Amino acid sequence: MAHKQCSKHAVVIGSGFGGLAAAVRLGARGYRVSVFEALDSPGGKATVETMDGHVFDMGPTIITAPFLFEELWSLAGRSFNEEIDLVSLDPFYRIQFHDGSVLDCSADAAFMRAQIQQLAPADVAGYDRFLEKSRAIFEIGFEELAHRSFDKFAHMVKVVPDLVRLRSEQSVYKMASRFFSDERLRIAFSFHPLLIGGNPLSTTSIYSLIAFLERQWGVHFVMGGTGRLVQGLVDLITSQGGAVHLNSPVASIDTVAGRASGVTLADGSRVQADVVVSNVDSIATYESLLGDLNKRRWHKRRVQRAQLSMSLFVWYFGTDRQYEDVPHHLMLMGPRYTGLLQDIFKHRQLASDFSLYLHRPTATDTSLAPPGRETFYVLSPVPNLLGNVDWMQQAERYRQAICTRLQEAVLPDLEAHLTASFVMTPQDFASRYGAPQGAAFGLAPEFWQSAWFRPHNRSEEIEGLYLVGAGTHPGAGVPGVLSSARVLDEVVDNV
Ligand SMILES: Cc1cc2nc3c(=O)[nH]c(=O)nc-3n(C[C@H](O)[C@H](O)[C@H](O)COP(=O)(O)OP(=O)(O)OC[C@H]3O[C@@H](n4cnc5c(N)ncnc54)[C@H](O)[C@@H]3O)c2cc1C
Known part of the structure; x- marks a missing residue:
């Protein structure tokens, strides 16, 4: 795809999946994009290390909702299916319990019922009711909430009736316990928040949508490893005319009259930008990159109270x-x-x-x-x-x-x-x-730290600054951070 020449420059800080996806989206909208990454390779948690001929994906391995990647390829005028060899795994994964019994998880309801019949016959009916409930949650939680900006309190107020109806005050574990009496099944249908840093005992049951996400679009593996997706996105960015600068830590976000004006790199050089997107952990963005700014919402006391994963x-x-x-x-x-x-x-x-x-x-x-x-x-x-x-x-x-x-x-x-x-x-x-408290998934996905309560994708602190990645809305996990970049289409001005 030919790069549209344009004077507007977007700087993306960090090359995690959220940052790379943001870069592709802004590039497709005509911005000249520069990504600055502190490490010597792109991908953030999804970087790749090799040792003695073994190729290690350092982070994500379970790829769900592949359409979010397909969308990025097509925005850049390329074909995901021609470039990436995605294989669908069925069963998705095996759960081996401490007593040696196993449950192979799959989207095939008959196959699941047969296994539950073996493990705990009384819970087969509960499985069917659980599926219905998680579908209802998914329809609101993923299809309505994940791709909205939630930067106005009115957005939150609008979804409250749904959240009440779905009993989102309950935890994922409590919800699973309503449908299953066997502890092994309660575990199997409630552990998913751990995949995004949440405690199943306190994470709102809205996050049981993760289990449904697997059923809806399957669980996939990329031949060559997840690193292929990272490299693929970097290629899209360069093909759009953008650049990914490695070994380039950003020291601060510069501001002029309450507006982001660019960044200063750790080597002291300054880069001017019309739009700054931070893929750095949201707490670190406000504490370190905007350390000197007087903040209205994400000030020191608030940040210190934040609960990390x-x-x-x-x-x-x-x-x-x-x-x-x-x-x-x-x-x-x-x-x-x-x-x-x-x-x-x-x-x-x-x-x-x-x-x-x-x-x-x-x-x-x-x-x-x-x-x-x-x-x-x-x-x-x-x-x-x-x-x-x-x-x-x-x-x-x-x-x-x-x-x-x-x-x-x-x-x-x-x-x-x-x-x-x-x-x-x-x-x-x-x-x-640079993860505060060494938290692997940023801000924990608790109700009071979700949607409007989470650091917004359009910064509440300064104009021209946007946040993507695990620490902003909707949250951690590859589908979450790709969705955070999708929200930019709603909140970043056209060139
Ligand atoms: C071991 C592990 C396994 C996981 N498994 C799965 C899975 O199977 N499926 C799934 O969906 N999710 C999984 N996750 C979660 C998922 O990987 C993450 O939530 C997601 O990749 C985070 O992406 P991000 O956009 O927030 O950016 P990050 O990956 O957090 O990247 C942020 C980038 O910013 C850079 N940076 C930081 N500070 C600066 C600075 N000052 N200047 C420049 N650059 C900077 C960092 O070096 C980093 O590259 C896993 C996570 C881990 C750790």
């Missing part, structure tokens, strides 16, 4: 043997659920037990490891840095405990077959991505 401990590893029976996505549940969630979110202490998500991309794409080998990562939700865990001390002990659990449950002889190995701790989330 939990963090993650992620162990990336390769093996010199194959584990053919292990599914692509496995949720390996620990002995406790509600108790563990309280430890992570309330007591903020590192428990000795854990629930794990194991990713085995080589189940679908063998090219992500050398022949005969496997590539994995395993993640464990852990308290953010408010928990005062000394990760320098704990990381290796914690990794070994996870290794032992995996070895016992699904990966026999793992220790003896390890090749590549490295970890990300909450401390790394803070230092690598």
Whole structure:
């Protein structure tokens, strides 16, 4: 697509999925776009690392709502389906409970009913009612709320009757408990907020739409890994005439008479802009990049009261043997659920037990490891840095405990077959991505931090500044941050 020459310049700070999607959208609307990224590779949480021939996607692996990507490709005049090889996984993932029983999750309701019949026959009817309820929530929560700007209180007031009708004051776990009596099914149909940093015990039941999102558009994997999507978006931006500058941390957002006028890079150089889009965590944007500004809404006291998401401990590893029976996505549940969630979110202490998500991309794409080998990562939700865990001390002990659990449950002889190995701790989330409190998903998805209550996509503080990414509306997760960029079409002026 030919780039429309235009004098208006948009600067995007950060190249996470939210920032890259914003850049493509602004480029398609005729802005000259420059993305400034602090790291040496694009993608934010979705960057890629390689070690000993293993290709590790560092973050997102479960791709839902692919139409949000297709839209970006078509805005840039390109074909997503011709450029990206997306495979649909069915079943989506396996949940293995602590008693050894399993549930393979799929959009096929008959297949789900048959498994529930085996696990807890009395809950089959509850499954059907749960589906109906989550469809109703999805229709409001995703189709009505996720793509609206919510920068006026009137928007919020308008949706209150729906939120009351859907009983959004209930938590996701409470909602699941109304439909299922078996604790394993309560877990299976309530763990989803963890995928976006929320506590299933307190996150509003509106977020049970995530489970429905999987059913509606499927669960996909990108051949070559999620990094292909990142590279694809970077290519779209350059094909539109935009530029992605790596190793270019932004030190501050410049303002003139209450309006964003550009940015100052850490090396002191200044870049003028008509529009500034921050893909940096919203709390960090207001605390650091606009540190000197007197803020009306996101002032220091308010920011300090904000509740941030939990963090993650992620162990990336390769093996010199194959584990053919292990599914692509496995949720390996620990002995406790509600108790563990309280430890992570309330007591903020590192428990000795854990629930794990194991990713085995080589189940679908063998090219992500050398022949005969496997590539994995395993993640464990852990308290953010408010928990005062000394990760320098704990990381290796914690990794070994996870290794032992995996070895016992699904990966026999793992220790003896390890090749590549490295970890990300909450401390790394803070230092690598600049995530306040090492929170892996930014502001937690609590009711009082959602929609109008969340930092708006059109900044409340200064004109000409817009926010995209996990810390703004609608929130974390790849569909969430792509939707945040979609909202820009509503709130950013035309060139
Ligand atoms: C391990 C893990 C697994 C996940 N799995 C899934 C999944 O399977 N499916 C799913 O949908 N979601 C998943 N998520 C969530 C999802 O990855 C994130 O919510 C989403 O990618 C965040 O995108 P973002 O736009 O907020 O930007 P981020 O990814 O947070 O990127 C922000 C970028 O800004 C840059 N930056 C920060 N400060 C500056 C500065 N001053 N100057 C310049 N650049 C700066 C950072 O370096 C970073 O590149 C996962 C997250 C993690 C961590």
